Amino acid sequence: MNPRLLPLLLIVTASVAPLTTGCKNDEPPPPPPKVETGAKEVEITIDRAPAAALAAPKLNNQGIPDADFIYNTTRRFMEEQKRPAKDLEELVAKGYMPPLPAPPPGKKYVLNQRAAMIQLVDAPKK
Numbered sequence: 001m002n003p004r005l006l007p008l009l010l011i012v013t014a015s016v017a018p019l020t021t022g023c024k025n026d027e028p029p030p031p032p033p034k035v036e037t038g039a040k041e042v043e044i045t046i047d048r049a050p051a052a053a054l055a056a057p058k059l060n061n062q063g064i065p066d067a068d069f070i071y072n073t074t075r076r077f078m079e080e081q082k083r084p085a086k087d088l089e090e091l092v093a094k095g096y097m098p099p100l101p102a103p104p105p106g107k108k109y110v111l112n113q114r115a116a117m118i119q120l121v122d123a124p125k126k
Contacts, residue, residue, distance in 0.1 A: 071116035
């Protein structure tokens with residue numbers, strides 16, 4: 001390298017170096033501007049009514065709730081209790097279902113959760 005160009009190279013390097021490093025700004029960038037969408041913020045809360053406050057079921061001509069009510073009742077019981085109902089009496093005792101009319105003599109009501117129906121079966125003989 002030519003010794004006469006060395007001072008010129010040092011001057012150019014010294015003058016360009018500050019331009020390439022620049023100033024570092026430690027402040028965070030400003031947040032983006034809020035855009036109004038016209039949508040309102042809504043807080044959603046789920047208020048689980050007690051079992052006794054359920055709507056009255058549709059009853060058939062024997063006074064037995066319809067399949068939709070039985071299905072929804074057993075499902076709600078399972079969601080809230082984290083287990084299936086033992087029997088129909090448990091649903092009635094905990095207020096999930098209204099009391100049923102008395103069965104005919106020698107018969108009893110049985111909850112069939114899989115079919116979402118209440119069946120009338122022979123009562124066990126004592």
